[in-house]
């Protein structure tokens with residue numbers, strides 16, 4: 001990133017909301033499930049799978065957490081009735097993790113049971129480190145009942161290689177990503193090259209341990225490393241897929257598809273778009289150009 005891009009990325013919380021919304025619209029399918037379904041249908045037609053994220057997190061009210069679980073159950077039903085090649089991704093803080101593990105587990109279990117009954121799948125996104133232990137505990141409890149649930153691990157965390165070891169006995173379905181939250185140096189690697197090395201190290205452990213892996217990255221170097229590992233370890237086709245975010249590097253998505261590998265696209269939608277959009281904006285290496293364009297009145 002250039003110095004200007006880095007400065008603007010750090011100032012995202014100061015940007016007017018209309019600017020964030022304009023620039024981030026490429027990352028979000030819309031505000032309604034109908035809009036998300038239209039995007040998924042297009043992605044399926046292009047040969048991509050999808051995973052749906054109903055935007056929202058850090059819920060402090062039990063009724064709201066329950067309503068989020070109900071909404072997700074409705075999404076699972078809709079994906080099934082429309083015969084879309086798509087599953088759901090959930091954030092446990094939207095299901096009441098701040099209100100207690102049991103509240104959250106009950107809500108998550110309802111969605112996982114619904115997904116399992118439809119032959120679908122629930123991915124538990126990984127949030128910031130105050131929630132890592134609880135997220136892995138809830139994943140473990142749910143996984144003991146069904147294989148229709150998986151979790152995300154973050155390569156920037158120093159603990160991730162041992163988290164892999166601790167969960168391999170579950171024959172887990174992992175998504176591996178770099179990690180998006182601001183974490184202290186005591187917990188997270190900070191140097192991009194080290195994060196990449198840890199990503200490859202973790203991916204190797206996951207493959208060698210027999211896990212399914214959603215290889216979630218737009219970093220071409222990591223895509224290359226993943227392909228090399230798949231080749232070296234002779235990882236069977238059904239044991240991995242690549243995963244990318246809506247609105248990021250469509251060309252790389254097509255390249256991976258062209259190589260004959262499955263790609264799943266993360267499709268967020270909903271009214272609570274601000275937090276997610278800020279995180280995406282901060283990662284856009286050309287943020288200065290996009291923000292300048294969004295400031296124009298036409």
Ligand SMILES: Cc1cc2nc3c(=O)[nH]c(=O)nc-3n(C[C@H](O)[C@H](O)[C@H](O)COP(=O)(O)OP(=O)(O)OC[C@H]3O[C@@H](n4cnc5c(N)ncnc54)[C@H](O)[C@@H]3O)c2cc1C
Nearest residue numbers: 125126177178179180216217218219243244245280283284
């Ligand atoms: C499917 C999926 C699910 C994810 N789930 C989680 C999760 O549960 N928890 C979590 O902490 N993180 C999650 N992430 C985010 C992830 O941790 C990274 O923050 C994000 O993917 C950027 O990392 P990267 O591997 O693409 O590498 P980067 O080095 O950040 O990006 C590589 C290249 O991709 C392009 N790029 C990346 N982001 C953008 C952007 N916003 N706009 C334009 N171009 C961009 C740029 O060309 C950049 O040079 C997820 C990512 C994906 C793809």
